Amino acid sequence: MTVIRLGDRSLRYRPRALAAGAACLLSALAVGLWALGSGDFPMSPADVLRTLFGGGTPAEDFIVNQLRLPRLVTALLVGAALGLSGGLFQSLVRNPLGSPDILGFTQGAASGALLVVVAGGSSLALAGGALAGGVATGAAIYALAWRQGVHGSRLVMVGIGTAAVLTGVNGYLLTRAQLMDAARALLWLTGSLDGRGWADALPLLTALAVLAPVVLLGGSRALVLLEMGDDAASGLGVRPERLRLTLLASAVLLASLAAAAAGPVSFVALTAPQVARRLTRAPGPNLLASMCTGAALLVTADFAAQRLFTGHPLPVGVVTGVLGGGYLIGLLATERRAGRL
Numbered sequence: 484m485t486v487i488r489l490g491d492r493s494l495r496y497r498p499r500a501l502a503a504g505a506a507c508l509l510s511a512l513a514v515g516l517w518a519l520g521s522g523d524f525p526m527s528p529a530d531v532l533r534t535l536f537g538g539g540t541p542a543e544d545f546i547v548n549q550l551r552l553p554r555l556v557t558a559l560l561v562g563a564a565l566g567l568s569g570g571l572f573q574s575l576v577r578n579p580l581g582s583p584d585i586l587g588f589t590q591g592a593a594s595g596a597l598l599v600v601v602a603g604g605s606s607l608a609l610a611g612g613a614l615a616g617g618v619a620t621g622a623a624i625y626a627l628a629w630r631q632g633v634h635g636s637r638l639v640m641v642g643i644g645t646a647a648v649l650t651g652v653n654g655y656l657l658t659r660a661q662l663m664d665a666a667r668a669l670l671w672l673t674g675s676l677d678g679r680g681w682a683d684a685l686p687l688l689t690a691l692a693v694l695a696p697v698v699l700l701g702g703s704r705a706l707v708l709l710e711m712g713d714d715a716a717s718g719l720g721v722r723p724e725r726l727r728l729t730l731l732a733s734a735v736l737l738a739s740l741a742a743a744a745a746g747p748v749s750f751v752a753l754t755a756p757q758v759a760r761r762l763t764r765a766p767g768p769n770l771l772a773s774m775c776t777g778a779a780l781l782v783t784a785d786f787a788a789q790r791l792f793t794g795h796p797l798p799v800g801v802v803t804g805v806l807g808g809g810y811l812i813g814l815l816a817t818e819r820r821a822g823r824l
Contacts, residue, residue: 563778574770588617595613601664611743614739672746748800781803
């Protein structure tokens with residue numbers, strides 16, 4: 484642990500955790516640079532960099548800055564938001580299985596989007612429906628889990644039950660949609676970055692710019708105290724339930740905005756914090772490393788989804804689902820061997 488004194492305040496950080504986060508971020512940017520130059524119009528990394536700084540031809544400028552860059556930026560932001568959201572959830576419930584796609588928040592976002600699809604709404608309305616559905620589900624789960632406070636195990640159980648109910652609701656809503664609308668909704672439900680533009684990235688960028696500094700600077704230390712138990716945290720000046728509600732609201736908002744931008748991309752929020760914990764080898768929430776790891780995972784998965792089968796790109800959710808499902812099986816086996824399941 485390294486401490487930097489800033490007048491009457493101090494900033495504590497772990498050099499290894501900071502290095503791990505920086506390495507993940509650099510990896511994400513390197514893969515992104517490679518992705519910007521690949522495809523039907525290949526470009527070298529030098530040409531891509533020249534184009535990004537305004538020195539490319541009109542054709543290169545259109546392909547890089549108008550077609551490929553918005554998708555890359557959206558992937559970075561969605562991955563970062565899911566990684567940060569997953570890190571918050573897992574710290575709040577003190578369970579490595581805590582993530583928005585297991586606790587029902589992602590299914591709630593999908594329900595809001597499907598209601599818009601059934602009503603014949605536009606793509607912009609679909610994103611708004613996903614955001615509203617995720618936030619409404621978060622409020623409902625919090626209310627159902629409340630009993631003189633909200634504790635991790637109760638939140639997990641209520642969330643899993645809510646996810647099961649909403650999965651059935653979503654299946655019914657798909658049967659009520661028109662054929663073309665159902666096909667569009669099914670692609671969105673898989674999780675896809677196809678056709679994403681700056682309008683999809685801007686709301687998530689704004690949310691991360693506001694929430695990430697607040698959570699990283701104000702929430703990390705408080706989460707460490709909260710993991711010691713409510714009584715210990717209260718004795719050290721933390722209001723456990725107020726803090727839990729604030730961080731849970733931030734995590735739900737980040738997950739909902741990520742779903743609005745790219746659909747309910749599965750398992751990134753579950754996997755990123757665990758990978759970050761292993762990279763940093765440090766206890767605690769590891770929120771910064773989780774955020775950078777999430778960005779690296781999603782950018783890499785999207786690049787693989789576009790290039791695994793030449794001429795047949797996959798939705799990014801297919802790749803994250805396959806990899807994340809395998810990781811989940813391994814995590815459950817580990818927890819069982821450790822006697823925690």
